[in-house]
Amino acid sequence: MTTRDPGRDPGRDPKSRDPKSLRSHRWFGVQDLRSFGHRSRVRQMGYAAADFTGKPVIAIVNTWSDLNPCHAHFKQRVEDVKRGVWQAGGFPVELPAMSVPETYAKPTSMLYRNFLAMETEEHLRSNPIDGVVLMGGCDKTTPALLMGAISMDLPAIFVPAGPMLRGNWGGKILGSGSDVWKYWDEKRAGTISEREWEEIENGIARSHGVCMTMGTAATMTAIAEVLGFTLPNASSIPAADSNHPRMAGDSGRRIVDMVWEDLKPSDILTRKSFENAIVASLAMAGSTNGIIHTVAMARRARIDLGIDDYDALAREVPVIANVRPSGQFLMEDFYYAGGLRALLKELGGKLDLTQRTVNGGTLGDDIADARTHLPDVIRPLDNPVSSAVGLAVLRGNLAPNGCVMKPAAAEPRLWKHTGPALVFRDYNHMAAEIDREDLEVTADHVLVLQNAGPQGGPGMPEWGMLPIPKTLLRQGVRDMLRLSDSRMSGTSYGACVLHIAPESFIGGPLAFVRTGDLIEVDIALRRIHLHVSDEEMARRRADWVAPRPHYPRGYGALFSRHIGQADEGCDFDFLQAGEAVPEPEIH
Structure with a gap:
């Protein structure tokens, strides 16, 4: 798959609306025995020929489940989407997909992001689908749905779940x-x-919808919007607001036109659109998880994007969204302040506004009349929320392939710090030790968690915000430097260095850190350094015994064999490589 020139007029003339141009025509429009069987089975479900003949078949990939409170309203929203599809002359079909609830999926929802991406892609490939409405929002569902849709490259629009109300x-x-x-x-x-x-x-959780802080859910749905996958301001609408079902209906209507226009992800996604998404995420002090997901999505679109691109832009983009955990307010306030459109308007010249969106025009068109209503919630560029950057990528002998930190969410005293390591070999070791009354620890120590990365976790759980030892909490300590190869929730805060690559479970340098080693972090220099000689590190490496894989069979075994590292987006190697999978033959 290649990315088209954004200035080129894509696809066919939407005015033609020739049913034979539809992908689904191969299933339903041919006069042969196989198509007879396909049509008769649609009639079996109670539909008349007028309901589906010659109409775009619109898949609605719905990640609703009884165990996903963030998507509890999707039972109704799918009906809103269907209403819009019917009104625009399409034939809607709901395809349930794995829900991946952040709060319940163990050991971590990240283990199943690629599973949902594969399911989405294969749903679309194997069925008579012309276009798709993607319904998600809870952390991993957004990147998973988009990754699958990007790889399949059918017309696609995203309906975000929306943030819950304030607690x-x-x-x-x-x-x-x-x-x-x-x-x-x-x-x-x-x-x-x-x-x-x-x-x-x-x-704390008063309605359906995703976390109302600038966590991973809000970050990723905003990124989806800036990339061009949603209608304008769709990612900002609270889930319980009546504008939300209207947006869902509008999305259903729009996807039908997108099919006739043949407007696909490859017509929208460019390097510049991804850079726009990164700029917006940085201005919001978005979740560090967004880095992993954005890199994965870009590489699905065959765009070479990496963590250093994030760091380069971070040096130029101030934090202007005054939203927790890096600010004061919540996503409901952000919406009242003007939403993402207003934030993008404030960013102005830092964005390439010529990039296309599913709305049919450009990002500039989508935000042309946007205004900021609450200037303390969405700040102008000359009055940022914090003097600290929203994100920093660090490198050094402890993280040759990089690691990340959110300086805006940490105490400034820890932006430059050297202290002795206190090492935990895994999460269970940490949990058993951290509240011991006799734990030898000071506020200057650097807490280190090993074996919590993509393979070590397994799945790279959100363990990176290691708890402050209880003895220090009683002394008033509320932040200290913490290092791991894991992730942390976008709703978290503190001086947490995350995504250390390569991870310790596969023999990255983090595996060889010992309690008492001095560790230095310097945000200004983008430096992380373990004060241990190369000779000593070589000795420790020689003594190291690789741990056994967590999974002997099943999806977990496939995950362990093919998962990439954090700096690579944690995608499967076989999903980023090779030519496009051919269309199924209709026999």
């Missing part, structure tokens, strides 16, 4: 994730009671 407790506004970590530390420190903790539990 509330005792007159305080609560943000999902961010305030969980904050008040959990206070509970561990003994400053709030069990009853207060239960009240927080009852008040």
Whole structure:
């Protein structure tokens, strides 16, 4: 697959609307025995010939489930999408797909991102589909759905789940994730009671929808919009707002026209569109998880993008979205302030506004009349939220292939720090030790978690925000330097160095760190350094014994054999390589 010139008029003339140009015509429009069987089975479901004959077949890939509270409203939203498809002259078909709930999928939803991407691609390839509406939002569903759609390259539009409403407790506004970590530390420190903790539990998630902080869900749906996959401002609408079902219906209507226009992901995605998405993510101090997913999506589109592209742009883009965890407000406020359109308008010349979107025009067209209504929520470029960059990519002998940190979410005293390592060989070791009263640790220590990467986790769980030891919490410590080859929730905060590559489980340098080793981090210099000689590291490497794989069979075994490292996007090698899979033959 190659990316088209964005200035080129794509596809066929939408006015022609020739049913024979539809992909589904091969299933339904040919006068032979096989097509007779296909048509008769549609009639078996109660449809008349007028319902589907000569119409674009629109798949609605729906990631609803009873175990995904972020997508609880998708049962209704799919009907809103169908209504729009019917109104525009299409034939909607719902295709359920793996839901991958962030809160419940263990050991981590990241283990199943590529599974959902494969399922999406094969749904579209194997069935008589002309275009697709992708319904997602909970963290990994957005990149997974887009990765599958990019690889299949049929007309595609994305319907984001939308953020939930603000949380509330005792007159305080609560943000999902961010305030969980904050008040959990206070509970561990003994400053709030069990009853207060239960009240927080009852008040922090008040509606369906994704996390209302600038977590991975909000980051990725915004990235989807900037890439051109959604209608304007679709990613900002709260899930419970009546504008949300209207957006779903509009998306259903629009996808039918996109099919007739033959407007595909390859007509929209360019290097510049990905750079736009990175700029927007940095301006929002978006989740570090967005780096992994954006790299994976770009490589599906055969665009060579890496973590250094993020770092280069981060030096030029200030944080202007005043949204937790790096700011003060929540996504509901962000919407009232003007939403993503307003933020993109503030970014102005830092974006290439000629990039195309599913709306049929350009990004510039989509934001032409955007305005900021609450300037403290969406700041102008000359009044940023923080003097710190939203993201920094560090390199050194501890992370030859790079690692990432979110300086805007860390205490400034830790932007440059050298301290002794306190090493945990895996998550269970950390959990057993971290609250010991006799743990020898100071605020200057660097907490190190090993074997938590793509293979080591397995699946690279969100363990990177290691808890502050209880003895330090009682002393008032609320941040310290923490290193791992894992990820952390986009709702998290703190001086957490993440995605260290290569990971320790496969013999990366992190595997050889020992308690007491000095570790240096310098954000300004983009440096991470283990103060251990090359000779000593060679000795430790020679003594190291590789751990056994976690999975002897099944999807886990496939994952372990083919998963890439964090700097590569954690995609499967066989999904990024090779020619396009041929269309199925109709026999």
